[in-house]
Every structure is written in C-alpha cells, then in structure tokens.
Amino acid sequence: MSQLKHFLFRITVAVLFVLVPILGVYTFVKAPEWRLWFPENVSSYGDEIDGLFHTITWMVGITFVGTEGVLVYLILRFSKKDASKANYTHGSHVLELIWTAIPALLLVFVAFSQMSVWSKIKINLPDGEYTAENPFMEVYGSQFDWRVRYPDADKNFSGADVIESAFDIYVPVDTKIVFRLKSRDVLHSFFVPKFRLKQDAVPGMNIPVWFEAEETGTYDLICAELCGWGHYKMAGKVHVLAQDEFDAWLEGRREALYSNGSED
Template sequence: MHWWLPLKGSTFAGEVDGLFLAITIITGIAFVLVEVGLIWFVVKYRQRPGRKAFYTHGSTRAEVIWTAIPAVTMVALGLISNHYWVRIKGRNSVPPNAYPIAIHAKQFEWQVTYPGPDGKLGTSDDFTVRNQLHVPVGRPIVVRLTSEDVIHSFFVPVFRVKQDAVPGMDINAWFQATVPGTYELGCAELCGLGHYRMRAQVFVQSQEDYDAWTKQAAQEASS
C-alpha cells in the first residue's frame, strides 16, 4: 500500500505527479495556515468573563492582501496546468509517429484492435483481442476510443491517463509507456451493473516481445 501516487509508468506521469505535488504544497500551506490559525484563535480568544471583543468591521488592507494572494496563485497555477494540458490532451498533442490501437468499449469488456504487421488500422491484417492491451515500451501509442452502448472511461492508473469512450464519438488518447510490466486497465465511468468488473490487463513489453506476441496473436485470431 502506497501513501502517495502509484508507479510512474508513462512519459507524462512525471509531469502530472509534479503538478500534483506542487498543488499539494500550495494547498498544504493554505491548509496549515487556516487550521493553525483557527486552533490558535479558538484557544486564545475563548470567552473570559468581563471582557468585550474588539469592535471592528474589517480592514480593507488585510482583505486586499488575502484577495490578491490567492488570485495571483490561482492564475499562475492555471497557466502552468494549461501548459501541460495542451501537451497531454490538446487536439494537436498526439505525436505524429504514434502507433495506433483501436479500443471499442462495450458492456462490459474492452475490445482491443491491433494494426497487425503493417502498423495501420483499417487493413485486413488487423486483429482483435478481448481485455488485453499489449503495448511496446518507449513508443507513443494513440488509442482510438469508441463505445458500443454507453459511456465508459479508459483508465490506466500507472499511465495517469483517462479518457471517456462515448457512443457516437471517436476520441483519441495517447501515452507512451516507460516501464515494462503488467498493469491494469479499468472503467472509470459507471456503465451498468458490470461496471466493477470491466477490467483488462495491460502488458508493457519490449519491442521484440511485442512483435513476437503480435505474430502469435494474429495467427490465433485468424485461425
């Protein structure tokens, strides 16, 4: 059990985690400030007989300060977040050489279609495997998400990637895996009574292992 974020398994996992840490620090400061302040006031200004509270309606200077500081912080945070957002999810963020995989979600499984040896989807050597996502390590992958019936959500925690699959829409999501291993893919959007068991295995493999698996799987699929 971790008390922090899971393994960083993709190229942008570091960026997402870094931003998470930055926000934790910023909000942590605000949190400590407010909670310690509250406890301090509660102890220090508790009622004592014969004393009257300090009569004031406020202080413009103090209010300007505590309006300006959050405002500046939030705008800065917005700009930094947007920088990463555009790189990760922007319309033009998908690397041009990304390797395409199509995932069709349906109640309650993931149908993963691989491009086969020619590396292109929509050709005759494509093959489909249920609930298994194999990806080569160190290569950008673009997942073309579609849905058969309801809204599902493609979520691989170690990649820090999430994207809804919406019926009637074609949505691209990309990532680049960095650590070989076996992980899990889950559905993050309530999609019916089998939502909880709509999971798949994710295999991040070296290019050779991936090629070998592709060959074998294509044969199995065609036979």
C-alpha cells in the same frame, strides 16, 4: 473551579484542532512508506503529472496548516469566559480584496503552471509513427468491457484482418502509442494509474489519446467512470512488451485468424 474547567475545555478543544493538521501532515509524510501513495510511474510524462500534483498539494497543505494555526490561536485568544461583548462590523474592503486576490493569484499560478503539461498530454499529440489519423490501435469501452482493435497490414481498421482483443491490451515498450478512444454506449474512463493516464470515453466522440510506457510489464487498466451495474468488471490489463515480443504476439494472432480455428 469553574474557571479551571473552562480553561481545560479551551485547551482540549485547541489540542483537538491542532491534532488535525499534525496528523494530516504526518499521514502525508508517511504515506509513501506505508504504500498509500501513488503507484510507481512507468510512463514518459508521469513525472510531470506527479510534479503538478505535488505543487498543488504543497499549496493546499501550507494553506491548511496556516488556517488551522490561526484557528487554534483564535480559540485560545478569544474563548475567555469573561469575553467582552461582540463587536459587530460591516467588514473591511481592504481585507476582502486581499482574501479574494490571494486565492485568485494562486489559481492563476496553477492554471499557468499546468498549461504546458496539459497541452503536451491532451492537446498536442507527439511526433512519431502514430497519429490521430493513423493510430496504433482503437480502444472501445462498452458495458462492461474494454475492446482493443489493431489495424491490418494496410493500417486499415475496417478490413477482415483486424485483430481484436478483449480486456488485454498489448503494446510495445518505448513507443509513443497514439490510439483512438471510443464508447459504444455510455461514458467510460480509460484509466491506467501507472501511466498517469485517465481519459473519458464519450459516446459519439473519437478521442485521440497517447502514452509511452518506459518499462515492460503488466499494468492495471480500470474504468474510472461509474457506467452501470457491471462497472467493477471493467478491469483489464495493459501488457507492455519488448518490440520483438509484441511483433511475435501480433503475428501469432494473425496466424490464429487465418487458421480459421484449426490447430495446425
């Protein structure tokens, strides 16, 4: 009787362990359908970021399923009640070398496979109208808002005609937007999930960032760095407009600036 109980216990434990990888993989497979996966991508480099994510997910997933399989096998194989005495060993250099070398090679593979995407997005700014010295706009994070500044007609950010907007950022579609990201106080993080863009804003630093939105629309901007009690309030919008609509918006803002508050 007790042997039957022990057998049932082993089987129950093994089934519970085997459920972990099965439900884990099932959740991953169904996640896009359940809308738990990434939001749609509307930026020119988003597919490359997603590609890196999928590569690493596959690597981790295969390792996870493999190790869970070994674990279940070992539970069934070595949990007999009349198990023989434990065999103490000082280890095996060959085994240690193998299980050190395989993760090291995988990490080297990850490092090399992300290098070109990293340099494209974070290091080398794209060729285009806007550069780090001549950015499209400046974005400031501060407790607790996002503020964007558009230069005057002379591309100057210190003139009186600078247009400022809080929380709402307007940009033209299909344009390589380079901007400077700054913080006025503590660490913030400029995160637009649908652009696959996330960059810390660091006090004292002037960080050039870029993206190119390929579809018009309004996209969430959130702060991804816990920055204080009002962190949750740092939710803005990035409005991607057709070029002529953007020009009209900017023109309207300039007119409002020159009108000195009068309506006519």
